[in-house]
Amino acid sequence: MLTQEERPVLETPGEDPAPERKRPAFHLNRQGRAAHVFLIPWQLGFLLITAIPLFASLYLAFTDYDILNPPEWVGLENFQRMVQDEQFWAAVKVTLVYVLVSVPLQLGFALLLALILDRGLSGLAFYRSAFYLPSLLGTSVAIAILWREIFGDGGLINRGLALIGIDGESWLQNPSTALATLIVLNVWTFGSPMVIFLAGLRQIPDELYEAARVDGAGVIRQFTNVTVPLLTPIIFFNLILQTIGAFQTFTQAHIISGGTGGPANSTLFYTLYVYQQGFVAFDMGYASALAWVLMVAIAAITALHFLVSKYWVFYGDS
Amino acid sequence: MATEAITSPLPIRQRRIKSALKHTGLLIFVAFMVYPLVWMVVSAFKPADQILTEPGIIPTDLTLDNFRDGWHALNRPFSVFFLNSLLVTVGSIVGNLFSCSLTAYALARLQFRMRRVYFAITLASVMLPFHVLVIPQYIFFSQFDLVNTYWPLLIPKFLATDAFFVFLMVQFIRTLPRELDRAAWIDGAGPFLTFWYVVLPLMRPALVTTTIFTFIWTWNDFFVPLIYLTRTQVFTVPVALNSMVDSESQSGVGMLFAMSLLSLVPILIFFAVAQKYLIRGIATTGLK
Helix, strand or coil, X not given: CCCCCCCCCCCCCCCCCXXXXXXXXXXXXXXXXXXXXXXXXXXXXXXXXXXXHHHXXXXXXXXXXXXXXXXXXXXXXXXXXXXXXXXXXXXXXHHHHHHHHHHHHHXXXXXXXXXXXXXXXXXXXXXXXHHHHHHHHCCCHHHHHHHHHHHCCCCHHHHHHHHCCCCCCCCCCCCCCHHHHHHHHHHHCCHHHHHXXXXXXXXXXXXXXXXXXXXXXXXXXXXHHHHHHHHHHHHHHHHXXXXXXXXXXXXXXXXXXXXXXXXXXXXXXXHHHHHXXXXXXXXXXXHHHHHHHXXXXXXXXXXXXXXXXXXXXXXCCC | CHHHHHHCCCCHHHHHHHHHHHHHHHHHHHHXXXXXXXXXXXXXXXXXXXXXXXXXXXXXCCCCHHHHHHHCCCCCCHHHHHHHHHHHHHHHHHHHHHHHHHHHHHHHHCCCCCHHHHHHHHHHHHHCCCHHHHHHHHHHHHHCCCCCCCHHHHHHHHCCCCHHHHHHHHHHHHHCCHHHHHHXXXXXXXXXXXXXXXXHHHCHHXXXXXXXXXXXXXXXXXXXXXXXXXXXXXXXXXXXXXXXXXXXXXXXXXXXXXXXXXXXXXXXXXXXXXXXXHHHHHHHHCCC
8 A cells, every 4th residue: 555645646757747746856656766766787887987087087087097006187188199199180081071971971871772762662571681781790890801812912902803804903002092991891881871761761751742743843842842851850860870880990990901001001090099009008098088088079070960960951840 | 553653653564664664773772782701701702812803792712721821810719719709709698698688577567666756767878878988997806807798788787777678678578468467366376476477477578689789799799798708719709800801911801701790690590590570679679
């Protein structure tokens, strides 16, 4: 039996309770008490795994720290060092080129294939699975190893080129093509944004297309005036997701270059450089500074995306 | 019929030809996309010296040597690495199911101060790059002498730090009819019983999606094990493959392919079995 006090009359789950009028500020009602029990893991995780490490790494960014000796405060030295660090700039350049080239290409393929597969093509399930499979495997070490062998000196590509009489050199040893092989790998994984596009396309009501046709719009006008505007929220969502992911590419770069980021820093992805500084050179102060720069950059770019989205993303009700 | 006439101005025969052309184009593209994978499978069964001399996918001599040699290429057999990976993966799944469902229920259904703040934090932490946390985490775990154990990989999963899944489950719980838990609540079941007997069973699709993606991500994960696992006997499969790459020689290509292929088998099985859930999962949440 519930006592009068415990009986949940006004507080049923999911309803906004009457604002905490009659209760003193610190009183936790029954749901509140329960919530704090349910949230014990999350709160511990937030504190120990997220919040404290976040601020600890901010502190370490201003220190010289090699894990064996206590951290030593050095002010802005790590950031000054960054400005003059050629490898840092190489890493910035590699990562930006990768994001700016591979994300639009990947999303372009995803959208194109989604449009082809949409609207009653038979065998949709088969094609969708076949195209999706690479994005499931794409970030694994195994596929990165496969890529090494495909683009290597005597790899699949060069063997194929040899058949038509072209003598290719290793795509991985050449600084001007090594990054391109990783861009190809990312484009190869277009299946996951494609599936999201397909789901988005399905949301567009047929009536809109019919109305457009009645108004005399051809296939192209239907695409530019119906499909594209209604799909912009999905394009935006995919863009944000893939951009954030691309900034953090690590496995592929590590495996393809054997952890060096070579040749000539051409695959020195930013996260690989953070890893090298933090866990190979054990220069953890500098690595923390590098990581914070990455985080601020990702936050700034995401914020920029949201700002610019006002001008091109169409939400039905506005 | 009227709409049919509007949608397809072309006569039926022309439409058939058009559709056949479309399928041919798509199938060629599929073949092109899948070719690297097929090449990998076939190469794993070829004598090592033939892999890089023949680009074709029709093998002449089949052999299991690559698997036999690759299995023992490092100073522990691959069975050890597979078991390690399995342990980490199963542990991570249990951790995520446990911690994320508790968190999601509280965020979706219970009223408490800070609810909005907590939810906002969860959303924001989805975007937080892991690299900004990993150095202090490493220092923390190494102070407790937990390097070369699986605790640094598993503890975060039991503490609901995979915010993606919390978000996924919150969204899912919000679609469940409130009357159900309201009824349980009025019948005298407290929040814990309501969660356990009413909400959790209804959450099955979200739990399945979480299981599948945790499996794939953990199985493929390389960065975290690379940092924490430095002794061969605790290697997971990706770290073991990486150390095979480091010691690669021309004769090692076959072994590398064979072991890489084996490392993908569990994912391929999962893909085959759980495709429906996978596609639905990414379509609704954008998970990779």
